[in-house]
Amino acid sequence: MDEVEAGMAAGWLEQLYEPRSVAVVGASDDIRLPGGRLLQFLLDYGYAGNVYLVNPNRAEVQGRRAYKSLLDLPERVDIAIVLVSAAASIDVLEQCAALKIPAAMFGNSGFAEIGAEGAQLQERVSRIARDAGIRLVGPNTNGIINTRNGFTATFSPVLDQKGLVLRDGPVAIVSQSGAVGAAMYYDGQRSGLPVGRLYNSGNEIGVTLEMVVDALLDSPQFNTVLCYVEGLRRPSLFIQAAHKARRLGKRIVLLKSGATASGAKAAAAHTASLSGEDRVYDGVLQELGVARARGYTHLLDIGRVLVAYPHPFGRRASILSMSGGVGIMLTDALEKAGMGLAAFDEAVLAGLEPLLPAFLGAQNPLDVSGGPFHHLDRLRAMLQLFDRNPHSDITIVAVGSFERRQMEIAEVLADEARRLEKPLFVVWFGGGDQATRHLNALNVPCFPDAERLSQAIVPGLQAGTRQPGRSGDVVPDVAAARAVLSCAREAGRKVIDEVGGKQVLRAYGIDVVREQVVDSPAAARAALDVLRLPVVAKLRSDALVHKARAGGVRLGLATSESVCAAVDDLLALARRLQLPDADVVLQEQVPAGVELLLGAKRDATFGMVITLGIGGVLTEAWDDVQVRLADGDLDVHDMLERLVHQSLLDGTGGRPKVDPAVIAPTVARFARLVRDLADDIDAIDVNPIIVHDGARAPTAVDTVLFLR
Amino acid sequence: MDEVEAGMAAGWLEQLYEPRSVAVVGASDDIRLPGGRLLQFLLDYGYAGNVYLVNPNRAEVQGRRAYKSLLDLPERVDIAIVLVSAAASIDVLEQCAALKIPAAMFGNSGFAEIGAEGAQLQERVSRIARDAGIRLVGPNTNGIINTRNGFTATFSPVLDQKGLVLRDGPVAIVSQSGAVGAAMYYDGQRSGLPVGRLYNSGNEIGVTLEMVVDALLDSPQFNTVLCYVEGLRRPSLFIQAAHKARRLGKRIVLLKSGATASGAKAAAAHTASLSGEDRVYDGVLQELGVARARGYTHLLDIGRVLVAYPHPFGRRASILSMSGGVGIMLTDALEKAGMGLAAFDEAVLAGLEPLLPAFLGAQNPLDVSGGPFHHLDRLRAMLQLFDRNPHSDITIVAVGSFERRQMEIAEVLADEARRLEKPLFVVWFGGGDQATRHLNALNVPCFPDAERLSQAIVPGLQAGTRQPGRSGDVVPDVAAARAVLSCAREAGRKVIDEVGGKQVLRAYGIDVVREQVVDSPAAARAALDVLRLPVVAKLRSDALVHKARAGGVRLGLATSESVCAAVDDLLALARRLQLPDADVVLQEQVPAGVELLLGAKRDATFGMVITLGIGGVLTEAWDDVQVRLADGDLDVHDMLERLVHQSLLDGTGGRPKVDPAVIAPTVARFARLVRDLADDIDAIDVNPIIVHDGARAPTAVDTVLFLR
Structure with missing residues (x-):
C-alpha cells in the first residue's frame, strides 16, 4: 500500500460516491461548457445533497447563487469539482487543503497529457493533494456517476437529454477513457444493463483504476465490474483484486485497447518474441478468471450475461427457434465458441409430441416455425421441458419478426425465465428493439444475432477443473544455480549458453540431456x-x-x-x-518426441511470465504459446488445451501423447526457478524440451538464459 | 440451362416481381394466418395491380369479394399465390395450368421438408409446373417483396405494423430461409439499407437461389445481392453469376450457414481432411470475388458499405475521434482486419494547426476531444484536409454521446460525405440511434463500434493484383498419364502409390524426385x-x-x-x-527446403478443387491450406499470402523464400492434370513437394492418388 492509499480511510470509495455536499468550481450558464453541463445534470438527476456554485465573475449561475471562491461557502463540502483551467486549479486545490475538503475531482485537462509543462502542473497538484490527504479524482476525467443517489458528477453530453431514467444495479464501469466510460454507461443504461456506478479515472495521479476496482468489489452492491484499460499502472493491485473477485464469486471483465499496436516485436529470446502484450494479457487474465472483452459492444454484452447469471453454467444448449436457418446459425456459432447442443432426453421427446405439428422433427436445434409464438402456452411448455432435461445446461430461444406482438412474447419469455432453473437466452432477429430492451432489463440476455450471443456467453461458462502445478517434490539447489549466474556476470557475459543454462535447470530438478x-x-x-x-x-x-x-x-x-x-x-x-x-x-x-518450448520473460506490466508452447526449430512458425504469471497457479492442463495445434499433442502421427500431469512438475519447477532468480534474469528459453512416451519427465535439450 | 430455365422467357424475374394482377388462394380474415396477413400487406403497402381473393367458403374476405376458385376470376392473373394445404394445392396448380397462369408462389409447407409423403406431393407439383411452363416460387417460402411497386407478397409478420415506410434501392436479398430473409429485409429497411427486393426461395423446385441471383445481376437497378445460403443446388450457375457480377462491377455477398457442423471429417487423403466445407467455401468465394459474411449482422453491414461505396478503395485510414480511447480501439480493429493508418502529410499538419488546441497532438488517429463537434465548421475543415491527403484512402469519424445534438452532427457528416472524394465512415458510440439510421439512409455507413466497422469494410477493399497461373509452357503427355490410371484400374487398385503417381505428375511437366x-x-x-x-x-x-x-x-x-x-x-x-x-x-x-502440400479433391458442391498449403509429416498439425477451384484462376500469390504460418515461407530461419512466381507454373500444371483426369480420380496428395532456393521448380517427393 503506497502513501496515497495509506492516507485513505476504509470505505473511501463510498465517501467519494456519497457526498453530502458538493462545490462546483467553474460553474457556468453555458451548457456547452463542462461547468454548465455538469451542474445541470446534478440538478436534473435528483442529487439531494447541497450543491454550491463557485464562479468569481458571477453572482448567479443557472438561476442559483454563485460564490466567489470555496472560501466563501457556508459549509465545508465533501467534494470539490474543479472545472477551471489547469493553472487556476492549483489555487483551488490549495483552498481545498486549507478548508480540509476531503476529496476533489479535477475535470479539467492541461496536465501530463499535454507534455512537459502540464506534467509540472500535475506534479504540483499531486503533491498538494498528497500532503493534505485529499482524495483526487482525475485530472483529465469527464467524471463519475452514482446512479443510486443521482450524483451525476460528469459533463459527458450523454446525459444531456430529457426523460432519461437511470436504473441502479450491480454493474460498475471503470474506464481509463472518459468518453468510452460515459458512452458505455449510457449504452448500458438504455439497453437495460443496470449500471450502478461509473468511474472515469483520467490521469490517475491519486486514485487509479485498480484501486477503484478493488474497492468496488468490497461493496455488497456490485458483482460485475466492467473495465476499459489502456495500461495498468498498478498490475499487482489488479491481480490482488482479481483474486478477491474469485474469492467473492464476483466478476471483472476487461477490455484492453492498444494490444495490437504494441504487439510482439523481434527479440533475442523466442519467448519474448512469441509473448507480445496481447498474449500476455490473454494468459494472465485467463489465469486470474478475468473475462477479456474483444470490443466495446462485447464488453457490455458480457456484462449482460454475468449480471443475469452470476453462477457459471455448462456448455450444452437446447435451442428453440422459429427459423430453421437461425437454428443452424446458432449451432455454428456455439460450436465456434466451444459449446454444443444438448441431447433431448425421452421426457423432452415425449413432451414435444403433442406440442409440435407432425411435419416438424423433434431434434435440437428445434425448429418450431411460428406456432408456439402464436400459442404462447406451447412456448411455455417447451421451455419447461428443456429446463428439466438433465443433459441440457442452458436454453436459447430464437425469435423475431413479430414487431406488433413483440412485447406480448417478451413478457412470456421473461416470466418463464423467472421460473426456469437454468439460464435462458434470447436471439431476437428482425426488429424487436422494444422486446430486446425489456428482456435485458429483466435480466434475460437478448441479442440480435447468434454470433453476439455466443461470444457474450463464453465468460459465463464453467471453467475446467483447475489443476495447479506442484513443485514441492524437489528441493532446488539455489546456491548452485546462483553460482552459475554470478560466474557468468563476473565474466562480463549477458547471456548464459546451453551448458551453463542446463546446470541452472538441473539445480531445480529439471531433466536435462x-x-x-x-x-x-x-x-x-x-x-x-x-x-x-x-x-x-x-x-x-x-x-x-x-x-x-x-x-x-x-x-x-x-x-x-x-x-x-x-x-x-x-x-x-x-x-x-x-x-x-x-x-x-x-x-x-534424445529419442524423438514432442518438442515443446518452455520459457520465461520479464513483462513490462506483469513482471515475470511463463511461456509454454510448441517448440523446436520451427517455434516461430508455429507461433503457438500460452503465457501465465510466474507466481500464478500454472494450470498446465489448461495451457496445453488452449494451444492451437492440438494434433501435435494428442498422440496421433506416431508421436507420444503430451500428458499435462507428466509435464506439470517440470513446469512448476521451472516457475520456481524463475521466481527465485527473477531479480537476475530477463528471459530464459528452454527449447526444445522433449516430451517422451509414458510417465518419463520431459528432457531439456537446449536452453539459453539472458541476464538482467 | 436445364428444362425449367429453358422454358423461361428472358426477363422472367421482372415478370415475377411486376404482376399486373394477382390471385390470393386461401385468402383469410384472420391475420394470424398466412392468407390473412399476406392479403393485408398487399393492400396496405400500395400494390396497384388487381388483387383477387379465392376462398371456397366465403363470399367476402377482409371486406372484399372472394371467389370460389381461380376458374371464377374475371381475368387471367399474372401470378397465383397459393396458401392452402399442400394436398389442396395440387388442384389449384392444375387450375393455373388450365388457365395458363404464368407463375405461382407456393407459400404453403408440407412438401419435401416433412419427409417422403411430402416429397411425393412436391414431385407432383414440380411435374405439373414443368409441363405447363409455370414459374414456381417455393414451395415452403414465406414470400417475395418488390419494394418499388408495393408487391409485398409475404406473410412474414415483419410487415405487420403501421407506419413502416419501405425504401427502394440497389440492394436485393435472396434467402434459402424465409424467416432469415424477411428479418434481413426488415432490419435492412429500418436501419437505412435500401433493399429493393426480397426473394425467399423455399424448397426451390423451380426457381433456385442461383437463378434469382443471376437474373438480379441483369437488372440495372441492383448492384449488391445479399444471400443467405444453406446449400447451393446449382453451384455452376452460381459461379457463372459471380463471374457476371465481376464483369459488371456488382457484388454478391454470401452468408453460408451449417459450415462448422459439416466441417472436415477424417479422410484417406490429407487434402480431403484439410479441406472441409468451410475452407472450400472460403477459397472458392475468395476466388470468385464474392464477399463472405460471418453472420447475420455482418451480412447487412457489408451490404451497407458496398452500397455506399461500390468502387473498391485502399487500406489507409485517417481517423478523427472525439475520444482517444476509441481512436486506439479503431487502430486495433483496422490492424486486425489488414488495414492501417494513413500518414498525415504536410498539408494536413499545417491545416490542423489553427483548428486544434495546442494540447492536442496532430497525429493519426487524431484525438480532437469535443471541440469540432461543437464547432462544426472545424469538423468540416478537418474532413476536407484528410480527403485531400494523397496518403489517405478513407476517413473514419468516431463520435458519440451527443444525444441531444446527434442530428445536427449527423447532417454535417452526411453533407460532407457528399463533397468528399474518398469514402467516409462513422463509428457512433454512446447512443446515436437516430443519427446512425440517418447516416446509413444517406449512404454514410455508420456502426456502433470499431470491430463492426472494420469487419464491414474489408469486402470493400481493393484486392491485390490478380496473378492467374499459367501452364501453357508444357504440353502434357495425357496418354501416358491415362495409361497409369487404366493400368491400376485393371489391376483392381483404388489407390496409385508414389511410383505410379509420380509418373502421372511427370507426364504433366511437374518435377519429381x-x-x-x-x-x-x-x-x-x-x-x-x-x-x-x-x-x-x-x-x-x-x-x-x-x-x-x-x-x-x-x-x-x-x-x-x-x-x-x-x-x-x-x-x-x-x-x-x-x-x-x-x-x-x-x-x-532432395536437399532441405520448404515442404508444401499440393492436392486435389472432389468437393460435393464445387467439384474438383485444388489445395495448396503447408506440407510435410506434420501437415495435419499445421492445418494450413488454401482451396481454390481447379478450373479457376489459381492466383498462387494470393493463396500463399493467405496461409497462416507465413514465417515458414518468408525466407527466414535459413529456409528458402517461397516465391509464388516459381511455384505458380507447377500449380497450374497440376490443375491441368486434375481437370484432364477429373472423371477418373477422387483425390491426389502431393506431399511433400519441396520448394528450393532460387528459380528452381519445386520437386514432388511423395504422392498418392485415389481413383474414383
Whole structure:
C-alpha cells in the first residue's frame, strides 16, 4: 500500500460516491461548457445533497447563487469539482487543503497529457493533494456517476437529454477513457444493463483504476465490474483484486485497447518474441478468471450475461427457434465458441409430441416455425421441458419478426425465465428493439444475432477443473544455480549458453540431456565413458549464433570413431571461422518426441511470465504459446488445451501423447526457478524440451538464459 | 440451362416481381394466418395491380369479394399465390395450368421438408409446373417483396405494423430461409439499407437461389445481392453469376450457414481432411470475388458499405475521434482486419494547426476531444484536409454521446460525405440511434463500434493484383498419364502409390524426385548408375500404410555399400512382415527446403478443387491450406499470402523464400492434370513437394492418388 492509499480511510470509495455536499468550481450558464453541463445534470438527476456554485465573475449561475471562491461557502463540502483551467486549479486545490475538503475531482485537462509543462502542473497538484490527504479524482476525467443517489458528477453530453431514467444495479464501469466510460454507461443504461456506478479515472495521479476496482468489489452492491484499460499502472493491485473477485464469486471483465499496436516485436529470446502484450494479457487474465472483452459492444454484452447469471453454467444448449436457418446459425456459432447442443432426453421427446405439428422433427436445434409464438402456452411448455432435461445446461430461444406482438412474447419469455432453473437466452432477429430492451432489463440476455450471443456467453461458462502445478517434490539447489549466474556476470557475459543454462535447470530438478564439453578428440573419447551413444556434437563459441547454419552440428554419431572424427572436424571449422574460444559439446541423442518450448520473460506490466508452447526449430512458425504469471497457479492442463495445434499433442502421427500431469512438475519447477532468480534474469528459453512416451519427465535439450 | 430455365422467357424475374394482377388462394380474415396477413400487406403497402381473393367458403374476405376458385376470376392473373394445404394445392396448380397462369408462389409447407409423403406431393407439383411452363416460387417460402411497386407478397409478420415506410434501392436479398430473409429485409429497411427486393426461395423446385441471383445481376437497378445460403443446388450457375457480377462491377455477398457442423471429417487423403466445407467455401468465394459474411449482422453491414461505396478503395485510414480511447480501439480493429493508418502529410499538419488546441497532438488517429463537434465548421475543415491527403484512402469519424445534438452532427457528416472524394465512415458510440439510421439512409455507413466497422469494410477493399497461373509452357503427355490410371484400374487398385503417381505428375511437366524400384541388392547397385548419392530407401507394399513407423524408411544412404545393406535389410523386414509384394524404392535425397502440400479433391458442391498449403509429416498439425477451384484462376500469390504460418515461407530461419512466381507454373500444371483426369480420380496428395532456393521448380517427393 503506497502513501496515497495509506492516507485513505476504509470505505473511501463510498465517501467519494456519497457526498453530502458538493462545490462546483467553474460553474457556468453555458451548457456547452463542462461547468454548465455538469451542474445541470446534478440538478436534473435528483442529487439531494447541497450543491454550491463557485464562479468569481458571477453572482448567479443557472438561476442559483454563485460564490466567489470555496472560501466563501457556508459549509465545508465533501467534494470539490474543479472545472477551471489547469493553472487556476492549483489555487483551488490549495483552498481545498486549507478548508480540509476531503476529496476533489479535477475535470479539467492541461496536465501530463499535454507534455512537459502540464506534467509540472500535475506534479504540483499531486503533491498538494498528497500532503493534505485529499482524495483526487482525475485530472483529465469527464467524471463519475452514482446512479443510486443521482450524483451525476460528469459533463459527458450523454446525459444531456430529457426523460432519461437511470436504473441502479450491480454493474460498475471503470474506464481509463472518459468518453468510452460515459458512452458505455449510457449504452448500458438504455439497453437495460443496470449500471450502478461509473468511474472515469483520467490521469490517475491519486486514485487509479485498480484501486477503484478493488474497492468496488468490497461493496455488497456490485458483482460485475466492467473495465476499459489502456495500461495498468498498478498490475499487482489488479491481480490482488482479481483474486478477491474469485474469492467473492464476483466478476471483472476487461477490455484492453492498444494490444495490437504494441504487439510482439523481434527479440533475442523466442519467448519474448512469441509473448507480445496481447498474449500476455490473454494468459494472465485467463489465469486470474478475468473475462477479456474483444470490443466495446462485447464488453457490455458480457456484462449482460454475468449480471443475469452470476453462477457459471455448462456448455450444452437446447435451442428453440422459429427459423430453421437461425437454428443452424446458432449451432455454428456455439460450436465456434466451444459449446454444443444438448441431447433431448425421452421426457423432452415425449413432451414435444403433442406440442409440435407432425411435419416438424423433434431434434435440437428445434425448429418450431411460428406456432408456439402464436400459442404462447406451447412456448411455455417447451421451455419447461428443456429446463428439466438433465443433459441440457442452458436454453436459447430464437425469435423475431413479430414487431406488433413483440412485447406480448417478451413478457412470456421473461416470466418463464423467472421460473426456469437454468439460464435462458434470447436471439431476437428482425426488429424487436422494444422486446430486446425489456428482456435485458429483466435480466434475460437478448441479442440480435447468434454470433453476439455466443461470444457474450463464453465468460459465463464453467471453467475446467483447475489443476495447479506442484513443485514441492524437489528441493532446488539455489546456491548452485546462483553460482552459475554470478560466474557468468563476473565474466562480463549477458547471456548464459546451453551448458551453463542446463546446470541452472538441473539445480531445480529439471531433466536435462546428458552432455560433456570437450576440446580435443582425446577428450571426446574420454567423455564417451560417461555418455551413451549415439551422441550429437555441437560447436560452441560466444561468437557463433547459428550453429546449425554454420555447419557446427553433427547428428547421430554412433561410434567412438565417428565422434572423434566429428570433434576433429568441428574444431577445424572453428579455426577457419576464427573462433578461439570454441569447444565442442557432446550430447546424448534424445529419442524423438514432442518438442515443446518452455520459457520465461520479464513483462513490462506483469513482471515475470511463463511461456509454454510448441517448440523446436520451427517455434516461430508455429507461433503457438500460452503465457501465465510466474507466481500464478500454472494450470498446465489448461495451457496445453488452449494451444492451437492440438494434433501435435494428442498422440496421433506416431508421436507420444503430451500428458499435462507428466509435464506439470517440470513446469512448476521451472516457475520456481524463475521466481527465485527473477531479480537476475530477463528471459530464459528452454527449447526444445522433449516430451517422451509414458510417465518419463520431459528432457531439456537446449536452453539459453539472458541476464538482467 | 436445364428444362425449367429453358422454358423461361428472358426477363422472367421482372415478370415475377411486376404482376399486373394477382390471385390470393386461401385468402383469410384472420391475420394470424398466412392468407390473412399476406392479403393485408398487399393492400396496405400500395400494390396497384388487381388483387383477387379465392376462398371456397366465403363470399367476402377482409371486406372484399372472394371467389370460389381461380376458374371464377374475371381475368387471367399474372401470378397465383397459393396458401392452402399442400394436398389442396395440387388442384389449384392444375387450375393455373388450365388457365395458363404464368407463375405461382407456393407459400404453403408440407412438401419435401416433412419427409417422403411430402416429397411425393412436391414431385407432383414440380411435374405439373414443368409441363405447363409455370414459374414456381417455393414451395415452403414465406414470400417475395418488390419494394418499388408495393408487391409485398409475404406473410412474414415483419410487415405487420403501421407506419413502416419501405425504401427502394440497389440492394436485393435472396434467402434459402424465409424467416432469415424477411428479418434481413426488415432490419435492412429500418436501419437505412435500401433493399429493393426480397426473394425467399423455399424448397426451390423451380426457381433456385442461383437463378434469382443471376437474373438480379441483369437488372440495372441492383448492384449488391445479399444471400443467405444453406446449400447451393446449382453451384455452376452460381459461379457463372459471380463471374457476371465481376464483369459488371456488382457484388454478391454470401452468408453460408451449417459450415462448422459439416466441417472436415477424417479422410484417406490429407487434402480431403484439410479441406472441409468451410475452407472450400472460403477459397472458392475468395476466388470468385464474392464477399463472405460471418453472420447475420455482418451480412447487412457489408451490404451497407458496398452500397455506399461500390468502387473498391485502399487500406489507409485517417481517423478523427472525439475520444482517444476509441481512436486506439479503431487502430486495433483496422490492424486486425489488414488495414492501417494513413500518414498525415504536410498539408494536413499545417491545416490542423489553427483548428486544434495546442494540447492536442496532430497525429493519426487524431484525438480532437469535443471541440469540432461543437464547432462544426472545424469538423468540416478537418474532413476536407484528410480527403485531400494523397496518403489517405478513407476517413473514419468516431463520435458519440451527443444525444441531444446527434442530428445536427449527423447532417454535417452526411453533407460532407457528399463533397468528399474518398469514402467516409462513422463509428457512433454512446447512443446515436437516430443519427446512425440517418447516416446509413444517406449512404454514410455508420456502426456502433470499431470491430463492426472494420469487419464491414474489408469486402470493400481493393484486392491485390490478380496473378492467374499459367501452364501453357508444357504440353502434357495425357496418354501416358491415362495409361497409369487404366493400368491400376485393371489391376483392381483404388489407390496409385508414389511410383505410379509420380509418373502421372511427370507426364504433366511437374518435377519429381528421381527414383528407381529395386527388388535386390544387386538391382540396387545397378540403379545407382542412374541415381546420385545420397539416396533414401523406402520399402513399398500395398499392405504397408505407415512406412516410416514400420521402420521401412532409411535416410541419408551415402555409399553404394550402405545402399545395398539397407535394401537387404528392408527386404528382410518385408519377409518378417509377410509382405510378398514388397520391393524397395530408391530415391535421390532432395536437399532441405520448404515442404508444401499440393492436392486435389472432389468437393460435393464445387467439384474438383485444388489445395495448396503447408506440407510435410506434420501437415495435419499445421492445418494450413488454401482451396481454390481447379478450373479457376489459381492466383498462387494470393493463396500463399493467405496461409497462416507465413514465417515458414518468408525466407527466414535459413529456409528458402517461397516465391509464388516459381511455384505458380507447377500449380497450374497440376490443375491441368486434375481437370484432364477429373472423371477418373477422387483425390491426389502431393506431399511433400519441396520448394528450393532460387528459380528452381519445386520437386514432388511423395504422392498418392485415389481413383474414383
